[in-house]
Amino acid sequence: MDSIKAFKRLGVRYMLLQALNFAAVIASGLMIWKGLGLVCNTESPIVVVLSGSMEPAFYRGDLLFLTNPASEQYVTGDITVYKVPGADIPIVHRVIETHDVVSEGYVAASPLGQKQLLLTKGDNNNANDIELYQGLDWLEKRHIVGKVRGFMPYIGYVTIAMNDFPQLKYALLGGLGLLALVQRE
Amino acid sequence: MYSAYQRINNIFALLSTCIFALLGAIALSSFVFTADPKGSLSIGSLKVYPGRSPHFKQLRKEYAFVNFEVHADLSPLFHWNTKQLFVYLGAEYTSADGTRNDVVIWDRIIRRKEDANLNVKGRNKYEFRDVAVSFKNVTPAHYTLKYNTMPYVGVLTYSEAARTDNAIPFPLAQERV
Structure with missing residues (x-):
């Protein structure tokens, strides 16, 4: 009940803004990756x-x-x-x-x-x-x-760990998503 | 405003920035060391025998057997950011149809400075064969000793330590004794 109240207090406008921020972060990550791939002439730099x-x-x-x-x-x-x-x-x-x-x-x-x-x-x-x-x-x-x-x-061991233990991946993704929505700047 | 989450976030950001800056500095420091050791390489004997190939469509194929001698002190290449050296001996020649070939016939991984003074008398570790069936009419081959310096973190570098003075011609294939 408490969390729903908290969501209501934040308002729809704010939630949408946070969702947009989240999308921008993902999109810029993808752009950097693809741009790097273009410069290095390889599909995965x-x-x-x-x-x-x-x-x-x-x-x-x-x-x-x-x-x-x-x-x-x-x-x-x-x-x-x-x-x-x-x-x-x-x-x-x-x-x-x-x-x-x-x-x-x-x-x-x-x-x-x-x-x-x-x-x-x-x-x-x-x-x-x-x-x-x-x-x-x-x-x-x-x-x-x-x-x-x-x-x-x-450094890359994180991805191997996430592949070997998928629960870790979902926990991380869910946690990040929740924080991005709820957290107030 | 100073929530636990924010504190953790700040500490993590600071730590990772420091680590990446340190790694970057170590990687860059490799460029300060510019050792370029040279050695000597000589080919003792070179023989060609016909043999059976398990992989290729041509079942009968000629194989070359090379005896070589390598002297090279590569220990100057070891500094604090050298993880290992990959030393390899290659043969460069041109086939009868114009194909340019470079074939590694021997290699060694060196992990410690104490092992970096190479004095090796050996023979090819890997099969040495042409793309075609035979070594007939190929040009004489130059042999080179090259190395790849592999860092703990940073850029991989390549260089050549020795090269035979004269190209060595392939003999005609002889029947196995």
């Missing part, structure tokens, strides 16, 4: 490491910053995030073979038109990734989400 195949360099929950400049070919040693068709999760592994194929219609002045065959391997794995390519023999440029440029440890 920040990813969280989900597996231990690059240990001891990257552990589960570490944060990686990606770029995917259209003007650059991949070179061996690059750590790439790739997604092959048929696999749901993107994989973070290192390029260990590059083959710049001379294809028909290739113009010498534009390295971009050149097809590149890649082979990757996780630093912590014994074998290369051919088994992960879902029947493909090589990885190609179109499969690659981005190249790892920067690294920050642990």
